[in-house]
Amino acid sequence: MGTERSSKRTSSSWGYAIVLSKFVVLTIDTGIAKSFGVLIPTMVKRLESDYATVGFICSMPSTLMYVLCPIIIIFLKKMDRRVIAMIGGLICGSCMIACSFFTNIVVVGILLALSGAGLSMSYMPTVLALNEFFPENFVFANSISLYGYTAGSILLPIITERSLVAYGYSGAYVILGSLALNLVACGATLRKAPRDNTTNEGENIAGMTERQNGTDGMISPNQCSVFLDGGEDDEPTEDEGDKTGLIKTKMLNDRDQGKLPKTGSTWTRSFVESCKQSFGILNESIYLISLPLHFSIYYLTFAWMLFLVPHAEQLGIAPSKAIFLSTIGGIGGIIGRTLMLIIIHKKFQVYTVYTATGVVCTTSFLLDFIGSSYGVRAVLAFVQGYSFFIEDCIPGNLYKDAICNDANFGASIALSSFLGGLGATAAGTFSGYLYDVTHSFTKVFIINGCIHACVVCNLAFVAILIKRRNDRATSS
Incomplete structure (x- = not known):
């Protein structure tokens, strides 16, 4: 029993490693954007371009980090988040390093866009993991990690400027890319939170994020209620609730055993309900x-x-x-x-x-x-x-x-x-x-x-x- 409690405390304390990882991800994101402020004049000359074009490609990493988040969530349904985060860190750092070897504006733009995709692959899994480890204190933990924005804006531009003076344009990009490879280590810290972390509700709390986002291929109990009843407005009586619960359980078991087609009305209603929730923002x-x-x-x-x-x-x-x-x-x-x-x-x-x-x-x-x-x-x-x-x-x-x-x-x-x-x-x-x-x-x-x-x-x-x-x- 004591060993089990010790294991739980260790798993819970690991959440602070996730906070640190998100801090580093945001540090690198902002640091790259601020470092371009140092590199832009040199890039305009080296790439033989103008400020508008160079400014556009330099905005790609941060832009795609946010724009691609919905797509990254889709991949998180099929792949392990640690794998995605580590691959993303490798892509980001490698593409930044590769920028030092090219003088073609199109090639450099593509590499910077790929680095932004890598940033997104590291960012989204970290946010999801942070929410799992701090289900009740996510705002506080997330606010601490936001100091990464400030750290990146302070530290990385100085490192880039000193690298540009000491090692030139190529050397500055190599060092910046090497710093970005720390995202691989950040991805390696990701793990699943203990099911009863900080609450006694077990799986319903610790695994809620994955189920709501569909990351484990299941639907949540609340979603089942909506899909099977057709809405949330009608409250059943106590007897009806017991019967309805048995019916829902049987339907879900039949679905899992292959007795009900997964493409049936339940999943049609699931799709319709998702669309309603997506377009509900228009109201x-x-x-x-x-x-x-x-x-x-x-x-x-x-x-x-x-x-x-x-x-x-x-x-x-x-x-x-x-x-x-x-x-x-x-x-x-x-x-x-x-x-x-x-x-x-x-x-x-x-x-x-x-x-x-x-x-x-x-x-x-x-x-x-x-x-x-x-x-x-x-x-x-x-x-x-x-x-x-x-x-x-x-x-x-x-x-x-x-x-x-x-x-x-x-x-x-x-x-x-x-x-x-x-x-x-x-x-x-x-x-x-x-x-x-x-x-x-x-x-x-x-x-x-x-x-x-x-x-x-x-x-x-x-x-x-x-x-x-x-x-x-x-x-x-």
């Missing part, structure tokens, strides 16, 4: 109004990460000093994210904080013309890093607050991730195009400030709608 009017936020937040964040250092270099700041603006922004991000976690924990008015932070961030972009000295750029980088690492918590709040029906929660995450991936792509492409047209990163940042002002207005409007809906619900 969430407040969430639909908030959709531009999910796109714009990713667009502005990645545009800032990609072009912060090139902007400083254009203003005459030496590359060895400009790279530390990323570090300063990352420090601001640490402070902002920690403050936001406290605010969420204390249950303050988060949308008021988001709106106020958005106003400050908008002002910092619109005042980009005020000076080119290193001190001015450092202050602006700190404010923008502080703001962006607060604003990236907004989608998480909207998943809960802008959705009326909990059945649409999964669809809201999928749609948000997809739009975020598109925003990351547009960040490199559109901002690079603006620079090619204006030849001034100052003008690009001011235009992004105008876009950010629209984001703040959209956020304030959504916050008002959420508050009015909650007030009506309270009064009724």
Whole structure:
């Protein structure tokens, strides 16, 4: 008995290894994006291209990491998540290293796209494993892992800049790819959580994520109820409930023994119900109004990460000093994210904080013309890093607050991730195009400030709608 309890405690404590793994995955994701801010000027010359095209291919890793998540879930139904995560890490690191050997823009773009696919293969299994190990404290554990974004923005750009100076363009890519190979080790840490981890509900809790997502080929008890009864609105009496339970059990046993065809009405209803849940997001009017936020937040964040250092270099700041603006922004991000976690924990008015932070961030972009000295750029980088690492918590709040029906929660995450991936792509492409047209990163940042002002207005409007809906619900 003692040995069994010790084994359970060991398995439960392994969840913190999953937290560390997700931290590393996010560190590499953000670190790669920020490192491109160092490499973009050299890439434009080496690949004989323009900023719009180079910005587009540099946005591929982060873009595909989010856009491909729904496809990765399909593979997780057929393959072991540890295998997928380790293969993804190998693909990501190998493709980054291979970029150092090619000077063709198309080939490098394909390799960077493949590295993004590898990132997605490492990211999704880690999120699922984290949810299994922390079924009741997922928000807390996930919030800790989000510091990986900040760590990546601080550390990897400095490593890349020093590598570029010491070993050249090819050497910098080899080192960046070697760091990405740590994703293989992150994938190796994945394992199944103990069935009775942190609760006494056993399999119903520890295995709920896999069954709801179909990762073990089974359907959950709640889904069985919907499929077999045709809905959840009719509550059976106690006697009817016992009889219905026996009928359901018999039908499921017959299905497993091959007496009922798997392509029968049960699975037809399953498909129809899945479609209803997927398209049910179209009934969430407040969430639909908030959709531009999910796109714009990713667009502005990645545009800032990609072009912060090139902007400083254009203003005459030496590359060895400009790279530390990323570090300063990352420090601001640490402070902002920690403050936001406290605010969420204390249950303050988060949308008021988001709106106020958005106003400050908008002002910092619109005042980009005020000076080119290193001190001015450092202050602006700190404010923008502080703001962006607060604003990236907004989608998480909207998943809960802008959705009326909990059945649409999964669809809201999928749609948000997809739009975020598109925003990351547009960040490199559109901002690079603006620079090619204006030849001034100052003008690009001011235009992004105008876009950010629209984001703040959209956020304030959504916050008002959420508050009015909650007030009506309270009064009724």
